[in-house]
Amino acid sequence: MEAYYNCMHCMNRKVRILTRDGKVYEGKIVKVDRNNVYLETDGRRAVTTSAFVPYGYGFARRNQILTLSLFTLLAIALI
Template sequence: MEAYYNCLRCKNRRVRILTTDGRQHEGVITDVDRYNVYLRTGSNGPVQTSAFFGYPYAADNILTLSLFTLLAIALI
């Protein structure tokens, strides 16, 4: 639950997220739900996900990350 509240506090702000697999992602948090954080990135590639549930209105530059994989989040 701590990851959920941390992401809520950073909503609409630019962040760097570190996941448990060692990957780093940068972008703006556009939304958070009980299971996922949705990060608008600068890439124009296909939607990437580390979650089981899809984002209902996904765009090409939204990265869906499972809250269970988040290790750290920092404002940048």
């Protein structure tokens, strides 16, 4: 429950999240529910999915939304 309240406190702010398995993620928290935190990344980190939207005659890269389980979070810090 502590991770949930910490994420809610950091909503819409840039954070660095450390998970129990040692991975580090950076981005802006855009949503939190009782099980997950949704982190908008800038696309610079290696993430398995990407999103594209039509832009003029080509495509523009959108920021990615990464879903992390609240149960795997070890630490969260504002950046």
